[in-house]
Amino acid sequence: MLKFIAWRLLQFPLTLAAVYLITFTLAWVAPGSPFDRGERNLPPEVLEAIKQSMHASSAWEFLAYYPYNIIVNGDFGYSFNYEEWTVNDILAAALPVSVTIGLFGLTFAVIFGVALGTLAAVRRGSALDWLSLGIAIVGISLPGFVTAALLLVMFAVRWPIFPVGGFGSFREVILPGIAVGLMPMAYIARLTRVSMLEVLSSDYIRTARAKGLSRMRVISHHALRNAFLPVLSYLGPATAATLTGSFVVEQVFNLPGLGQHFVNSVRNRDQTLILGTVMVYSLILLTMNLLVDIAYAWVDPRIDLEEKKTA
Helix, strand or coil: CHHHHHHHHHHHHHHHHHHHHHHHHHHHHCCCCCCCCCCCCCCHHHHHHHHHHCCCCCHHHHHHHHHHHHHHHCCCCECCCCCCCEHHHHHHHHHHHHHHHHHHHHHHHHHHHHHHHHHHHHCCCCHHHHHHHHHHHHHHHCCHHHHHHHHHHHHHHHCCCCCCCCCCCCHHHHHHHHHHHHHHHHHHHHHHHHHHHHHHCCHHHHHHHHCCCCHHHHHHHHHHHHHCHHHHHHHHHHHHHHHHHHHHHHHHHCCCCHHHHHHHHHHCCCHHHHHHHHHHHHHHHHHHHHHHHHHHHHHCCCCCHHHHHHC
């Protein structure tokens, strides 16, 4: 296990380097510049001084300096758009909001998706099974911003149950968290249902029932653990969906998260903020994927991570 974790950690720098090069290329080849927008009419010498202070006189200079500054100083630099703020300041203020929304959505998706899929498999062909199918179709079909708008109109405007536009209490997280987590919940529900149906038809489940164990104990202690494995493998992509999906949802609910800054950075060609946001999120997703692999081996001891690494 320790060798596998060490091997994966050694892969982190290579993966982050590839992400950095791809993001850098996309950010610099796009037309336009953060320094030549219409409202900025700076003298050429002032403009050149700003570029030199940010090591952005050329793409090659910025390409080499930026990762060095991150690794050595832990500094993502000044934002080209928010000149009075550093990227570190923006990440420190806004990232906790986005991560909280994303993790709440992921927790919501796992709890309700597994519960709904399990009940649908146990009550196969019943109204509950068809209800889970309907919820899954709606969750998969509706984009996150449409779900967010519907929840906003229903539970914050028509029936003002939840507040909107702030981030300071648990109630302000519920609606955006549900909007982010509905689509992953739909996938998890269908994965759980299919996997649970396969597990319930296994010989060891029939043996457990023949030994006199109750149906509830067989499902909760024996079937669900094996049926959860496909869901666990999906948690990596689900984490990416909830964390990045919160960007659009934050715009709908007017939350002070990283979404509005990232959208503005793309619009204004703010390369430092684009790269800083992408690199931090890439590190979070790499860490979550590693934790999913470790949890996969913990849930199913038959899985040998060392063999998986060398396969």
